[in-house]
Amino acid sequence: MTSAHPPVSVIMPILNEERHLRHAVRSVLAQAYPGVLEVVLAIGPSTDRTMEVARELAAADARITIVENASGRTPDALNRALEAAAHEIIVRMDGHGELSEGYITRAVEVLLETGAANVGGIMLAEGQSDFEKAVAGAMRSPLGIGGARFHVGGTAGPTKSVYLGVFQREWLRRVGGYDTTYARAQDWEMNYRIRQEGGTVWFTPDLTVTYRPRPDLGALARQFYRTGQWRRRLARQHPKSLNYRYLAPPVAVAGLALTTVGGLAWRPLWLAPAAYAAAVTVGGLAIGAKEGPAVAVRVPPVLAVMHLAWGAGFLRGTGD
Numbered sequence: 001m002t003s004a005h006p007p008v009s010v011i012m013p014i015l016n017e018e019r020h021l022r023h024a025v026r027s028v029l030a031q032a033y034p035g036v037l038e039v040v041l042a043i044g045p046s047t048d049r050t051m052e053v054a055r056e057l058a059a060a061d062a063r064i065t066i067v068e069n070a071s072g073r074t075p076d077a078l079n080r081a082l083e084a085a086a087h088e089i090i091v092r093m094d095g096h097g098e099l100s101e102g103y104i105t106r107a108v109e110v111l112l113e114t115g116a117a118n119v120g121g122i123m124l125a126e127g128q129s130d131f132e133k134a135v136a137g138a139m140r141s142p143l144g145i146g147g148a149r150f151h152v153g154g155t156a157g158p159t160k161s162v163y164l165g166v167f168q169r170e171w172l173r174r175v176g177g178y179d180t181t182y183a184r185a186q187d188w189e190m191n192y193r194i195r196q197e198g199g200t201v202w203f204t205p206d207l208t209v210t211y212r213p214r215p216d217l218g219a220l221a222r223q224f225y226r227t228g229q230w231r232r233r234l235a236r237q238h239p240k241s242l243n244y245r246y247l248a249p250p251v252a253v254a255g256l257a258l259t260t261v262g263g264l265a266w267r268p269l270w271l272a273p274a275a276y277a278a279a280v281t282v283g284g285l286a287i288g289a290k291e292g293p294a295v296a297v298r299v300p301p302v303l304a305v306m307h308l309a310w311g312a313g314f315l316r317g318t319g320d
Helices: 021-029 050-060 074-084 103-114 130-139 169-175 186-196 217-237 244-262 267-291 299-316
Strands: 008-014 037-043 064-068 089-092 097-099 118-125 163-168 201-211
Touching: 008 021, 008 074, 008 103, 021 037, 021 050, 021 097, 037 050, 037 074, 050 064, 064 074, 074 186, 089 103, 089 169, 103 118, 103 163, 103 201, 118 130, 130 267, 130 299, 163 169, 163 186, 163 201, 169 186, 186 201, 186 217, 217 244, 217 299, 244 267, 244 299, 267 299
Parallel strands: 008 037, 008 089, 037 064, 118 201
Antiparallel strands: 089 163, 097 201, 118 163
């Protein structure tokens, strides 16, 4: 890559994104990137108007290409989009995100400056309803899903994984693309293989992607349960990827279950679930305080669902 602004392919796995797809694609097309830019939408068999919206967008802008992803699974979509992508810089984007101004230009600059295999920034969770704002606040807090820099911010430098990412395509070829056996956690798994091959995954707070949280408690529980399941799969396949942060939720679930049941025989054991409930309540109210009472009162149950669904999913695993 001799040019300061090499051609870029933005790949987007899409399924049931009628609500957010226009905003996501427009945030890409609005990038003032000096080089050539294309957008590849890999569309799964959606049950809403996602394909119609995608076709309208493609008809209005020749930079957009649509490929079909018959399985509807994210890693298949990403690999299908990679096959159709024309360029050597690959920007990974989702159908419910929004790139910050200058994202692609800055990402390419950092990629060339550092020689990294993958560069990424902050997953900036932002909600619209009171519930979504509660989820966003929890996701941006270490009390919610840990202290990873792509959630809570931090200094630039090498890291284990980043949100989405901007890749030198050669590294994607080198590791064989996305592992299609992963329904979730495929980004983590990909970045692990890149690092094992000697590549650098680089975090910079200069980059942000707006993330839209799940709209209700049931959807949030399903999301985190499945994420926990696939993080267990990743830990089983790549044991060195595991750290204490990922063991905390399953340990909490097991501990709370044992002390809740054990308390029937010896009541002092109930102090453990009571202490957890108090910590989540106080911490959650503090996290949501700046958004007002309607958001604040929703944060404690959001935190509990995040922790317990993720932990239960990790304990359950994927069954394969």
